[in-house]
Amino acid sequence: MKIKNLREILKQESAVNLLKLSFQKKRLSHAYLFTGPRGVGKETTAWAFLFHLFCERDKEYPCGECKACRKIEKEIHPDVRILYPEKREITIGQIRDTIHFLRYRPLEAEYKIIFIKEADKINLEAGNALLKSLEEPPPYVIFILISENFSKLLPTIVSRSQIVRFRSLPKEVIKEFLKKRFLFEDNIAETLADISFGSIGKAVTIAExxxxxxxxxxxxxxxxxxxxxxxxxxxxxxxxxxxxxxxxxxxxxxxxxxxxxxxxxxxxxxxxxxxxxxxxxxxxxxxxxxxxxxxxxxxxxxxxxxxxxxxxxxxxx
Ligand SMILES: [Zn+2]
Incomplete structure (x- = not known):
């Protein structure tokens, strides 16, 4: 189950506030670059953001039940395109497909979203092809790029994106989360929080x-x-x-x-x-x-x- 409300994201106030303000004030950027260490909630936050943008009933408190919310939950919404590296790279072919996808107005929602995971794996050729869409995107398009390491991205991509920073989580937050979610005893939750260096994703994998x-x-x-x-x-x-x-x-x-x-x-x-x-x-x-x-x-x-x-x-x- 995905988190459907930005208010439920753990301890990423600055990222969450930036996103909340941008849809409340209808000042959405055409490209967001979510960056920060692995396992601190970048993807979870991106999906929560999409619920706010797409929910048909309540943009402030997405319902999780309408047609749009259900499609987002299952990652099958026709106006959302997800890109991730195929064979270690995001290639020009994938970007060309995406550009084609962007040419037409959204089918069901107000926006078309391009969700790029591991955006630092976009190869040079693909990056250059992508730039044009980032420069003059159709008005309904929003890119969400996710990267642990944005210094590896083309600087021209970075400069065209609104940067949303995520930080490592404090040990206590991870510990309490693990106790609540897995009902761990104190010493196990503490150990996992201790060795995961602020990455809740890592702690959860090790636990699960x-x-x-x-x-x-x-x-x-x-x-x-x-x-x-x-x-x-x-x-x-x-x-x-x-x-x-x-x-x-x-x-x-x-x-x-x-x-x-x-x-x-x-x-x-x-x-x-x-x-x-x-x-x-x-x-x-x-x-x-x-x-x-x-x-x-x-x-x-x-x-x-x-x-x-x-x-x-x-x-x-
Ligand atoms: Zn909804």
Whole structure:
């Protein structure tokens, strides 16, 4: 379920106020560039903004029930076009399609929306083609570009867009959100808030996919010295999708670092992390994790690579 009202967006006051004012005063920009770290609500906010623009009953408090709201919820509104990288880039073909789409007036709404995810992946040729539409868009067109890294965008695109900045969320906000949404105990919510560096998206992925539990079983199996236990964990991890496995590697790195900081500087160690601390050299451990991750990206055998990771990490402890 999407958030349908900008008022419900967590802790992004400046972004939310800018958008609210722009539709309340009917001073909509032709292009908005939503920028800020990953997982802090850029996309969620963009969709909420669309509910305000499209709802047929109440623009201030979108109803979520009218035909337009239902189509937005399902991402099937004919006046909204979503673009994202195909094979790592947004290409000239996609932009040409979009320009064609813009040529005709909206079918059902007041506006036509072009929603570009990972806008920094627009390649140069496509970017130049897009510029023309950004310069002289038909009056009913609104672009929403989303990017974690707007320094990678063509400066000419940036200068034609209204920049909407998103910031990292405070730890307390993430913690309370996790407790409410997942009914987590205090120490688990706190750990997840602690290790997600202000990204609620990251905390939610780690929570939903049970990655904290995976870290605990990995470390337990590693310290057990039992080849069978290690192999079972390696087998289970290897069945994960690459992006989930990435989060596991992320967490493993954090465990190595926080173990080191705890031992060297008595820095607080996350409460829901494994009881066992990593005792080896953190630099070579992080290098090993990085190498295994790269090997998996180049299609190495996952079970064997993960088993190798066990042996390397836990042989030094
Ligand atoms: Zn509605």
């Amino acid at each position: 996919k049970g990655i904290l539990e995976e870290l605990n079983s990995f470390v337990k199996a590693g310290f057990s010295g039992s080849p069978l236990k290690k192999f079972k964990v390696a087998e289970r991890l290897s069945s994960f999708l690459p992006e989930v496995l990435d989060e596991f590697f992320y967490l493993l790195n954090i465990w190595v670092l926080r173990s080191y900081l705890k031992q060297k500087a008595n820095y607080p160690y996350p409460k829901a992390f494994p009881e066992e601390l990593f005792k080896g050299d953190p630099y070579s451990a992080i290098k090993t994790i990085y190498e295994v991750k790269n090997a998996l990206d180049s299609y190495a055998n996952p079970e064997l690579s993960l088993y190798f990771l066990f042996n390397r990490l836990f042989s030094t402890t």
